[in-house]
Amino acid sequence: MNLNRQKIFLYILGALLLGAILVWSAVWQNGTAAIVGQLGENSELKVDFFDIGQGAAVFIEAPNHSRVLIDGGPGSQILNKLGRAMPFFDREIDVVILTHPDSDHLNGLIDVLKKYQVEEVVDPCLAEPQANYQEFLRLIEEKGINHLCAQAGQRIKLADDVTLDILFPFESLEGVSLKNTNDSSMVTKLSYGQNKILLTGDAEKKTEIQLINAQADLSAQILQVGHHGSKTSTSAEFIQAVRPQIAVIQVGKDNRYGHPHQEVLDRLKNIKIFRTDLDGDINFLCSLKSCERGQ
Secondary structure (H helix, E strand, C coil): CCHHHHHHHHHHHHHHCCCCHHHCHHHHHHEEEHHHHHHHHCCCEEEEEEECCCCCCCCEEECCCCCEECCCCCCHHHHHHHHHCCCCCCCCCEECCCCCCHHHHHHHHHHHHHEEEEEEEECCCCCCCCHHHHHHHHHHHHCCCCCEEEECCCCEEECCEEEEEEEEEECCCCCCCCCHCCCCCCCEEEECCEEEECEEEEEEEEHHHHHCCCCCCCCCCEEEHHHHCCCCCCCCCHHHHHCCCCCECCCCCCCCCCCCHHHHHHCCCCCCCEHHHHHHHEEEEEEECCECCCC
């Protein structure tokens, strides 16, 4: 009798265990499906203008999750920003762009190259002796990252309908030494459906006039204001050529340069302005037809 009871007990225990396994299997499968759904391809392009202090960093994620980071700001704060913009377990960035080798655009990228798996780096390839730029180049070589020297006409294809076109510099600056590195600043244009976003780095009026004279297609709904709103950039002629609806100024609060300069704000008076010193991170979610301010 005791033996029969023991058998019955074992049968019941086995049945309960099997039932628990089936229940948890269903839960796990549903959870996995939900995660895959969250990470799967969607139809929105994400563009984040990070509040990085007195510097610039722009993060782009295509609907297929291809990613581009343009500049990294002046320090390691970029790591916190990327940690919030990307899943915590994901450490892959397809393309890192350094618009020009000034520390407020470069320094954070050194931390990014150390912490993330980067497939390609694009920059003007100037002959610059600064220690931070040499460290940047050393990491590119050490990690075997593909390194491309920027030149107008090059296109970075993030997805079938998402492209980033390099408009400036017109010619390769590889090995060139410039007194004013802003004269090498890459200008790029992001396109997704009807949306155009013009990204200017620290390009100044000299570059703006060159682009206008070359009849480059500068029209864009969103403009990253050049050189943090300095009066050396964002000329009236350039604004007329771009005709933006929205202007984004990446600038540090109470910075010692007085950016953005009032005369630039005056030129932009009929355009919606967002500023990282006042608004924090400035995020856009773009469908094929329009871009809307995100949260």
